[in-house]
Amino acid sequence: MIPLRKPADYAPILMPLIVVAIWALAAASTSSPLFPGPAKVAQAIWHNFSTIMVQLGATLTRVVIGFAVAAAITVPLGIMLGRLRIIGQLFEPVMDMLATLPPPAIVPLVMLFAGTGDAAKITMIAFAAAIPLLMNTYEASKTQNEMANLVARSLRLSRFETMLRVDLPAALPMIATGVRMAVAAALLVSVTSEILLATDGIGVFLQRQQENFQIAGGLAGIFFISLTGLVVNTLILAFEKRWLFWHYRAQEDAK
Amino acid sequence: MNDTTILEAVDLRKAYGHGLQRMPILDGIDFRVRKGDFVSVVGPSGCGKTTLLMALAGLSQPDTGEVRFRGQPVTQPPQGLAVVFQDYSRSLFPWKTARENVIFAMRDTAQKTRQERRDRADELLAAVGLKEFAQKYPWQLSGGMQQRVAIARGLASESDLLLLDEPLAAVDAQTRADMQDLILELAQRFDQTCLLVTHDVDEAVYMADKVIVLSRRPTSVATEIPVDLGKRRDQLATREQPGFLHARHEVMERIRSYRSQMAG
Numbered sequence: 001m002i003p004l005r006k007p008a009d010y011a012p013i014l015m016p017l018i019v020v021a022i023w024a025l026a027a028a029s030t031s032s033p034l035f036p037g038p039a040k041v042a043q044a045i046w047h048n049f050s051t052i053m054v055q056l057g058a059t060l061t062r063v064v065i066g067f068a069v070a071a072a073i074t075v076p077l078g079i080m081l082g083r084l085r086i087i088g089q090l091f092e093p094v095m096d097m098l099a100t101l102p103p104p105a106i107v108p109l110v111m112l113f114a115g116t117g118d119a120a121k122i123t124m125i126a127f128a129a130a131i132p133l134l135m136n137t138y139e140a141s142k143t144q145n146e147m148a149n150l151v152a153r154s155l156r157l158s159r160f161e162t163m164l165r166v167d168l169p170a171a172l173p174m175i176a177t178g179v180r181m182a183v184a185a186a187l188l189v190s191v192t193s194e195i196l197l198a199t200d201g202i203g204v205f206l207q208r209q210q211e212n213f214q215i216a217g218g219l220a221g222i223f224f225i226s227l228t229g230l231v232v233n234t235l236i237l238a239f240e241k242r243w244l245f246w247h248y249r250a251q252e253d254a255k
Numbered sequence: 256m257n258d259t260t261i262l263e264a265v266d267l268r269k270a271y272g273h274g275l276q277r278m279p280i281l282d283g284i285d286f287r288v289r290k291g292d293f294v295s296v297v298g299p300s301g302c303g304k305t306t307l308l309m310a311l312a313g314l315s316q317p318d319t320g321e322v323r324f325r326g327q328p329v330t331q332p333p334q335g336l337a338v339v340f341q342d343y344s345r346s347l348f349p350w351k352t353a354r355e356n357v358i359f360a361m362r363d364t365a366q367k368t369r370q371e372r373r374d375r376a377d378e379l380l381a382a383v384g385l386k387e388f389a390q391k392y393p394w395q396l397s398g399g400m401q402q403r404v405a406i407a408r409g410l411a412s413e414s415d416l417l418l419l420d421e422p423l424a425a426v427d428a429q430t431r432a433d434m435q436d437l438i439l440e441l442a443q444r445f446d447q448t449c450l451l452v453t454h455d456v457d458e459a460v461y462m463a464d465k466v467i468v469l470s471r472r473p474t475s476v477a478t479e480i481p482v483d484l485g486k487r488r489d490q491l492a493t494r495e496q497p498g499f500l501h502a503r504h505e506v507m508e509r510i511r512s513y514r515s516q517m518a519g
């Protein structure tokens with residue numbers, strides 16, 4: 001049985017429909033090849049589907065590797081820096097400086113050391129993801145809950161157990177914020193790096209389409225990049241709902 | 256040492272801060288707690304009760320002096336000693352349900368399997384009147400309920416000595432009386448020696464076999480007053496007994512002498 005829906009439930013579907021409709025009208029009225037309508041883009045998606053998938057696959061593989069490398073290094077590092085106050089304070093200005101650096105700015109440097117292949121791109125992605133991950137893990141680990149640590153000590157937990165069973169869960173909401181920012185940064189940088197250091201990937205696909213004035217094809221690529229972002233975000237939200245609901249609910253209740 | 260002594264504080268001293276900012280808090284605390292006793296420590300807010308309790312629990316080191324638990328010097332939180340913290344709402348983990356919070360304390364206990372721990376946690380939660388709330392998260396519970404979860408967790412570690420830091424400071428009068436009786440009943444039922452810290456004289460006397468009165472800061476033990484009222488207490492009858500009134504009078508008088516000193 002289909003449940004009755006309130007008009008508000010249709011709003012998220014309605015808005016894109018309106019946009020597409022206006023777009024279609026505008027495209028039809030100009031009828032320029034440089035301004036394809038939705039139908040053209042749909043066609044381009046159909047034609048390029050397998051190419052887009054392969055290229056997107058290459059991109060996402062690097063994103064996943066870069067992100068994993070960044071997380072493996074920065075999460076333990078962030079926790080450690082937050083724990084060791086003095087060293088953390090030493091590194092704070094460095095982190096602040098790196099945080100404001102646009103990741104593409106390191107491209108020349110990375111090329112010098114890592115060339116222009118996969119390693120270079122993965123390095124850039126890892127760098128971009130590392131900054132928000134490191135900052136957030138560090139902050140989370142620094143603002144540890146003293147009370148929770150007293151409880152852990154009075155229950156005679158070891159340092160390691162305390163980190164795993166008390167500090168880590170307490171830090172997870174903030175780390176999750178870092179993850180969300182890191183994923184966005186990783187996607188951005190992966191596409192950018194491909195455009196700059198072209199070999200394969202969805203960024204290269206975009207550039208090829210553009211070079212050949214295949215605007216519809218370019219839009220098709222963009223469509224899939226947005227779709228990827230949407231899927232990843234939905235996954236993260238689902239994870240947070242499942243594992244971090246206590247944080248958001250407790251915050252709501254405190255209001 | 257007497258073999259019924261379970262806890263002993265020997266000339267505990269502690270100051271916070273350094274140099275000009277140095278502020279002595281504990282200034283030579285001496286007392287003993289006998290196994291099976293319910294001991295109240297009463298002193299005004301800010302006199303160093305929590306500081307004392309942390310030292311007793313092995314959670315902080317005194318500058319000089321020694322804490323002995325079952326005759327052994329305390330340098331780390333010892334097994335067999337449990338703490339119910341003053342700041343109970345933050346002492347519970349928000350990512351764990353009431354049951355999971357209680358189970359968290361069962362590390363060195365007899366319950367080994369998941370099911371045994373669950374059953375034990377539910378038994379303890381039932382004992383504090385929270386049978387139906389095992390699956391709730393701390394933030395879904397009222398302050399008084401959170402405090403009872405914290406007490407259940409204190410009992411879960413199967414310790415002999417329970418240190419309670421102003422457990423009832425934040426609850427309303429009626430709940431307070433109920434909780435006093437609940438704590439007394441639990442101490443009996445689970446065979447706990449208890450040391451309860453409070454700033455409330457009536458509560459200190461009502462609950463205890465012995466009241467330790469702290470001086471004003473820098474704090475030492477002003478006097479110890481035995482309360483011979485037996486183990487069974489009653490909110491109405493006990494508070495009208497001569498023994499209660501006498502002990503209460505003595506505690507009050509001692510505290511008043513500090514107040515007049517301060518004024519003078």
Ligand SMILES: Nc1ncnc2c1ncn2[C@@H]1O[C@H](COP(=O)(O)OP(=O)(O)O)[C@@H](O)[C@H]1O
Nearest residue numbers: 271272280298299300301302303304305306307
């Ligand atoms: N970590 C600390 N550093 C400096 N001063 C402290 C610290 N903890 C407590 N104090 C001070 O020591 C005094 C006693 O505190 P506390 O033991 O919490 O008293 P009580 O529990 O009796 O209210 C207070 O004046 C408090 O401000």
Ligand SMILES: [Mg+2]
Nearest residue numbers: 304305341421
């Ligand atoms: Mg206190």
